[in-house]
Amino acid sequence: MQDETLLMMPGPVPMPQRVRMAMAKQAINHRGAEFGECFEDINRMLKPVFGTENDILVISGSGSAGMEAAVANFCAKKKVVSLVNGKFGDRLYKISKLYSDEATGLASEWGTPLDLEKLKEELENGAEAVTLVHNETSAAIKNPAEEIGKLCRKHDALFIMDGITSIGGDVVKADKWGADIAIVGSQKCLAAPAGLAAVSVSEKAWENIAEWRPLYLDLLAYKKSAQKSQTPYTPAVPLFFALREALRIVEEEGLENRIARHKNMADAVRAAAKAWGLELFPKLDKYHEYSNTATAICYPEGIEDSKFRGAINRMGIEISGGQDELKGKIFRIGTMGATGAPEVMAVLSAVQKTLKEQGKTPQSCGVMAAAEVLKV
Amino acid sequence: MQDETLLMMPGPVPMPQRVRMAMAKQAINHRGAEFGECFEDINRMLKPVFGTENDILVISGSGSAGMEAAVANFCAKKKVVSLVNGKFGDRLYKISKLYSDEATGLASEWGTPLDLEKLKEELENGAEAVTLVHNETSAAIKNPAEEIGKLCRKHDALFIMDGITSIGGDVVKADKWGADIAIVGSQKCLAAPAGLAAVSVSEKAWENIAEWRPLYLDLLAYKKSAQKSQTPYTPAVPLFFALREALRIVEEEGLENRIARHKNMADAVRAAAKAWGLELFPKLDKYHEYSNTATAICYPEGIEDSKFRGAINRMGIEISGGQDELKGKIFRIGTMGATGAPEVMAVLSAVQKTLKEQGKTPQSCGVMAAAEVLKV
Numbered sequence A, B: 001m002q003d004e005t006l007l008m009m010p011g012p013v014p015m016p017q018r019v020r021m022a023m024a025k026q027a028i029n030h031r032g033a034e035f036g037e038c039f040e041d042i043n044r045m046l047k048p049v050f051g052t053e054n055d056i057l058v059i060s061g062s063g064s065a066g067m068e069a070a071v072a073n074f075c076a077k078k079k080v081v082s083l084v085n086g087k088f089g090d091r092l093y094k095i096s097k098l099y100s101d102e103a104t105g106l107a108s109e110w111g112t113p114l115d116l117e118k119l120k121e122e123l124e125n126g127a128e129a130v131t132l133v134h135n136e137t138s139a140a141i142k143n144p145a146e147e148i149g150k151l152c153r154k155h156d157a158l159f160i161m162d163g164i165t166s167i168g169g170d171v172v173k174a175d176k177w178g179a180d181i182a183i184v185g186s187q188k189c190l191a192a193p194a195g196l197a198a199v200s201v202s203e204k205a206w207e208n209i210a211e212w213r214p215l216y217l218d219l220l221a222y223k224k225s226a227q228k229s230q231t232p233y234t235p236a237v238p239l240f241f242a243l244r245e246a247l248r249i250v251e252e253e254g255l256e257n258r259i260a261r262h263k264n265m266a267d268a269v270r271a272a273a274k275a276w277g278l279e280l281f282p283k284l285d286k287y288h289e290y291s292n293t294a295t296a297i298c299y300p301e302g303i304e305d306s307k308f309r310g311a312i313n314r315m316g317i318e319i320s321g322g323q324d325e326l327k328g329k330i331f332r333i334g335t336m337g338a339t340g341a342p343e344v345m346a347v348l349s350a351v352q353k354t355l356k357e358q359g360k361t362p363q364s365c366g367v368m369a370a371a372e373v374l375k376v
Helices: A017-023 A035-052 A062-072 A087-099 A114-123 A143-156 A203-207 A221-226 A237-253 A255-276 A305-314 A341-357 A368-373 B017-023 B033-050 B063-074 B087-098 B116-124 B145-155 B201-205 B219-226 B238-255 B255-276 B305-314 B341-357 B364-372
Strands: A055-060 A079-084 A102-107 A129-133 A158-162 A180-185 A196-201 A294-298 A330-334 B055-060 B079-084 B102-105 B127-132 B158-162 B181-185 B196-203 B295-300 B329-332
Touching: A017 A237, A035 A180, A035 A196, A035 A237, A055 A062, A055 A221, A055 A237, A062 A087, A062 A129, A062 A158, A062 A180, A062 A196, A079 A087, A087 A102, A087 A129, A087 A158, A102 A114, A102 A255, A102 B033, A114 A143, A129 A143, A143 A158, A180 B364, A196 A237, A196 B017, A203 A330, A203 B181, A203 B295, A203 B341, A221 A294, A237 A255, A255 A294, A255 A368, A255 B087, A305 A330, A305 A341, A330 A341, A330 B033, A341 A368, A368 B341, B033 B055, B033 B102, B033 B181, B033 B238, B055 B219, B063 B087, B063 B127, B063 B158, B063 B181, B063 B196, B063 B219, B063 B341, B079 B087, B079 B116, B087 B127, B087 B158, B102 B116, B102 B305, B127 B238, B145 B158, B196 B219, B238 B255, B255 B295, B255 B341, B305 B329, B305 B341, B329 B341, B341 B364
Parallel strands: A079 A102, A079 A129, A129 A158, A158 A180, B079 B102, B079 B127, B127 B158, B158 B181
Antiparallel strands: A055 A196, A180 A196, A294 A330, B055 B196, B181 B196, B295 B329
């Protein structure tokens, strides 16, 4: 649409019309049957997306509220190890330090593999909880959640997995992987509006619930209210309606198809980068993979971040730059949610044109390479 | 509308069409200029509604999140006195106990006057912060915020005022009254969707900022981000658009007109209760008043809460019962937000009809008494 910027960032992402219209509904009493039905629909439809049979609690707040809820309720006073190879891993570490005096950060350079050997050592030395960002969008690297879950299980440690940007767009099997806590944000792969975080909680986690809990993020209060299909505090009702509609779309598409579509879009972006002769940012090993919901590409010499993204923006498309220490070094393209081949072709065309205009003539046509992958 | 229940509760309240439609907008980048403009518009329009020149910070979360933010950021480790004469006063007391080891509850029976003499004593004995619910909807009583603000100022104590259900519908002058913190919820008198809380913070409060602060409710982080017209964590963007539209409507109506309309609606409900021969729930003294945004009426003998409200609900109108210890003893009619004479006449007609049908023939016609007040 001419008056709407096409968001090809690692969230927020464009929302389908049905999702947007669901928000425009008149206010209802959130203690009544109509909200209860919406609450239950969301719960039922989220479970397969998380790959869990555990309780799922929906907080009216951002993904960061979900991250804080996970740590505040279950890691306080515990010996926590936070795995960090990007901005969001670092945020979980920061939260762990807020709630525990025994929080350790196991940091690798952003976009490089986590050190699983060191994690093993920490677990052998008595670590009781591990935090991980499954899909670290700041560096577009996918961390080995299944592997880390196994290690946690072996040492009986709680495993807190931020799946904010993978759940609904990539394979996540919270129960099979042993994720005691998994977190998703509404405005990422689910293509709902920003403002909700959903947190799944295992039986083992409930057994470890902290004695001191904050009020608004007290997950035990959410669990109690969930028995009446309610939330303990007033929910952001329009966002619940929107999330339900977004989950209906996930159901209609089929989760496997949706995941395949996400992988295909990311494959196409990576094929384009290769054709252009540009380097992908993450450094992988046998455990780590490229993210299938966001791709980070290193700027070639001579391309200046704000000028580059500014030009793309003037074409009506928004991509992301690097965050914090990666500012000016990479650009990131999100392939999340309801977007498909047309949007991927659009953003790649804009990037290719801008690269050329700003002095970096691509080695070959990335748009065509992507089209092959997308089978358009 | 036939398919929509008319909400005449103390929030949530019906939203004007313009507000609902504002939510249906496509997703945008919340780090860009378009969001910044919305952020600034909200800030500018909230200030006169709060009666403040202080910073106002908008949290994506319910009113309770705003209440917790106020206490967590400014009362931790302080000697806090929480004034309690209803459910929400009690919630602030509960939060104060979470964050301070020296929290005292000054409780009166719900719906009865607060004890200002005891408050004076506490302040003379070194209380450093006072929490108050200005408009206690659980009991429909308006507490003397101005008076309490004076006492706080005299003793140099921080004054935290929950104006969740008064700001935008009744006279609130945060600066003049010395409210260091004032809080509003989006889904009350402002007639926006549920899901946002706005918190104003005085210079004196900033000087008292707690060293340990939670992540999601860290108001200092909100203050820093506000310099860029942003929020520290992803905001619930559709709710911001809706709140802006709701505030535009407040501006168009004029704040004084809006407050007069609210008072007139509540006067009409009280006139009806009097005509029916029913007792208003709150007990007042010279400092306390009836709420102008919600009215609590005692059930006459023989009327059963769920049967009574169920019958009104079948007529397409929703009112509230009593909460917690007041369940079954009172019913509450909200007169908040965008509703006016037609909605008040509708709810009063439904109540009057149901009273009669369920065995309590009203003394005289409350609907007519209300019509006189409303000048319909």
